[in-house]
Amino acid sequence: ALRDDDYIFPSYRELGAAVVRGIDLVRYLHFYRATWHGGTYDPDEHRFGMVSVPVGSQILHAVGYAMGMRLDNKPVCSLVYFGDGATSEGDFHEACNFAGVFKAPVIFFCQNNGWAISVPLARQTAGKIYRKAEGYGFPGVRVDGNDVLAVYRATREATERARADGTPTLIEAMTYRMGPHSTADDRSRYQPEDEIERWRSLDPLFRFRKYLEIEGAVDHTFVEQVESDAGELAAEIRKGIVGAPSRDAREIFEWTFTELPPHLARQRDEVAAALEEEGAGG
Amino acid sequence: MADVTMAQALNGALRRALSDDDRVLIFGEDVGKLGGVFRITDKLQADFGEDRVFDTPLAESGIVGISVGLALAGWRPVPEIQFDGFSFPALDQVISHVAKYRFRSAGTVSLPIVLRIPCAGGIGAAEHHSESPEAYYAHTAGLKVVIPSTPIDAFNLLLASIRDPDPVIFLEPKSRYWSKESGELEPNGLPIGRARVLREGEHGTLVTWGGMVPRCLLAAEAAAEDGVSLEVLDLRCLVPLDLDTLIASARKTGRVVVVHEAPMTAGFGAEVVARVVEDAFEYLEAPVLRVTGYDTPYPPAKSEEYYLPELDRILRAVQRTLTF
Numbered sequence: 001a002l003r004d005d006d007y008i009f010p011s012y013r014e015l016g017a018a019v020v021r022g023i024d025l026v027r028y029l030h031f032y033r034a035t036w037h038g039g040t041y042d043p044d045e046h047r048f049g050m051v052s053v054p055v056g057s058q059i060l061h062a063v064g065y066a067m068g069m070r071l072d073n074k075p076v077c078s079l080v081y082f083g084d085g086a087t088s089e090g091d092f093h094e095a096c097n098f099a100g101v102f103k104a105p106v107i108f109f110c111q112n113n114g115w116a117i118s119v120p121l122a123r124q125t126a127g128k129i130y131r132k133a134e135g136y137g138f139p140g141v142r143v144d145g146n147d148v149l150a151v152y153r154a155t156r157e158a159t160e161r162a163r164a165d166g167t168p169t170l171i172e173a174m175t176y177r178m179g180p181h182s183t184a185d186d187r188s189r190y191q192p193e194d195e196i197e198r199w200r201s202l203d204p205l206f207r208f209r210k211y212l213e214i215e216g217a218v219d220h221t222f223v224e225q226v227e228s229d230a231g232e233l234a235a236e237i238r239k240g241i242v243g244a245p246s247r248d249a250r251e252i253f254e255w256t257f258t259e260l261p262p263h264l265a266r267q268r269d270e271v272a273a274a275l276e277e278e279g280a281g282g
Numbered sequence: 283m284a285d286v287t288m289a290q291a292l293n294g295a296l297r298r299a300l301s302d303d304d305r306v307l308i309f310g311e312d313v314g315k316l317g318g319v320f321r322i323t324d325k326l327q328a329d330f331g332e333d334r335v336f337d338t339p340l341a342e343s344g345i346v347g348i349s350v351g352l353a354l355a356g357w358r359p360v361p362e363i364q365f366d367g368f369s370f371p372a373l374d375q376v377i378s379h380v381a382k383y384r385f386r387s388a389g390t391v392s393l394p395i396v397l398r399i400p401c402a403g404g405i406g407a408a409e410h411h412s413e414s415p416e417a418y419y420a421h422t423a424g425l426k427v428v429i430p431s432t433p434i435d436a437f438n439l440l441l442a443s444i445r446d447p448d449p450v451i452f453l454e455p456k457s458r459y460w461s462k463e464s465g466e467l468e469p470n471g472l473p474i475g476r477a478r479v480l481r482e483g484e485h486g487t488l489v490t491w492g493g494m495v496p497r498c499l500l501a502a503e504a505a506a507e508d509g510v511s512l513e514v515l516d517l518r519c520l521v522p523l524d525l526d527t528l529i530a531s532a533r534k535t536g537r538v539v540v541v542h543e544a545p546m547t548a549g550f551g552a553e554v555v556a557r558v559v560e561d562a563f564e565y566l567e568a569p570v571l572r573v574t575g576y577d578t579p580y581p582p583a584k585s586e587e588y589y590l591p592e593l594d595r596i597l598r599a600v601q602r603t604l605t606f
């Protein structure tokens with residue numbers, strides 16, 4: 001629903017959007033492999049911001065970016081992803097407020113999956129997320145987040161409003177977290193099994209495939225081809241990221257400031273000496 | 283040459299930055315029509331328009347957070363936080379994003395943001411309006427921290443900060459806003475990261491910055507009457523720290539007293555002491571001492587004179603190093 005020059009601000013769960021933006025997934029996954037923090041793709045080239053971890057903090061960046069585009073009279077909007085938990089953070093509210101006041105062409109895309117690790121939505125808010133937009137002076141819409149076409153349409157309409165006169169939109173996409181938050185999570189402690197089962201039948205990929213098949217847009221061969229292509233791609237990415245070497249430890253000094261200040265030069269020399277010693281020893 | 287105040291000098295630097303570079307944006311609380319509570323942005327909105335100089339909602343995290351997005355969109359944001367004590371809601375944006383963006387993007391994206399914060403005490407202000415937050419920022423890797431003490435330095439260092447490709451925390455000592463200096467508001471090419479020897483001396487060095495600079499100069503004058511010759515060093519920038527000038531002075535005089543307004547424990551003075559001990563130990567004649575604000579919250583204005591390092595406290599510390 002976005003144009004190529006619209007800018008996406010992800011949280012740390014936007015693998016799908018990264019694929020759409022043509023980001024090399026091995027580079028993207030450096031973040032998860034702990035070889036580099038933000039991923040090693042160029043955010044500008046892909047119009048896709050760095051993975052952002054402090055919950056909700058990236059929402060303000062999307063607003064600032066959209067304000068910047070408006071100041072330049074460019075018909076570009078930004079879209080920011082965040083979860084239901086993020087709507088409890090102050091930055092979400094400050095971001096909505098700034099966007100409303102400055103008419104920043106931004107789309108707030110809330111993936112409401114019902115859970116922030118173990119805490120259910122009812123502990124995040126006593127209201128409805130999409131209705132919070134009203135308090136900030138712009139439209140909020142709720143959409144079935146597991147309906148691909150509904151999400152597409154809601155997003156496209158939001159971009160049209162944004163481009164027309166800078167009206168922001170808050171989209172609340174209803175979905176469900178089917179997996180654990182992380183490998184350290186134990187969701188059997190809090191997620192009801194029947195709830196998971198109910199949502200399993202609403203799988204968006206399954207539903208969209210069924211729709212395409214019923215409409216006659218794709219046939220069985222096509223679906224099989226996509227699945228086998230995806231399997232191959234996944235294997236390739238796994239190979240790339242598992243085999244990825246650690247980066248040169250001296251880089252951390254080069255990347256802190258544009259010009260290396262004297263105190264960092266000293267510290268870099270210390271690491272350089274240690275690396276040389278290791279090299280000599282090995 | 284005419285006298286200029288630091289407030290005028292800062293206004294002049296912002297005016298110059300706005301006219302030299304049409305990507306510079308100034309925003310914050312009350313910076314528009316009012317010209318800021320200290321009038322540092324006086325008449326800038328009238329002269330450069332509401333797109334370049336604008337008021338924001340009252341939300342500090344928001345002010346800094348949108349700065350990140352504006353910088354990514356190719357602008358050079360120079361946001362103002364109204365007072366030191368209100369810079370704390372923005373710390374998450376400063377620490378988690380502003381300071382780390384270049385690092386996290388593997389050197390790909392630098393954020394040229396200058397966050398201006400009026401800081402420190404000595405002006406009889408209300409609670410939360412006299413904090414000295416420099417150590418928080420200096421401790422955050424990825425930020426430059428600048429704190430001028432004179433109008434001409436303020437002018438040039440603010441211009442240098444706005445030109446810098448990396449984020450700068452620009453601390454403006456409120457007690458120096460109305461200080462005057464004779465000079466022209468013309469760029470002199472002063473870079474970030476150079477300390478200044480304000481007075482040369484032989485027997486000891488007072489290392490200071492911001493609002494304590496004039497007191498240290500007075501202390502040096504008083505000491506001179508007793509035949510003690512003190513060097514006074516204004517650091518001007520805490521990050522990067524001008525180690526060469528600091529260490530040269532410590533080696534020359536052999537006695538160092540650090541003076542700052544912030545509380546002593548883990549204040550930036552501790553960093554100065556450590557650097558001096560590491561690099562000038564064999565030249566030292568006495569322990570390196572600190573004269574600072576006390577380890578209490580900043581007191582009510584009527585008591586701040588007992589809290590801030592005053593002349594006698596500075597001179598007593600100097601005496602201790604001389605008689606060690």
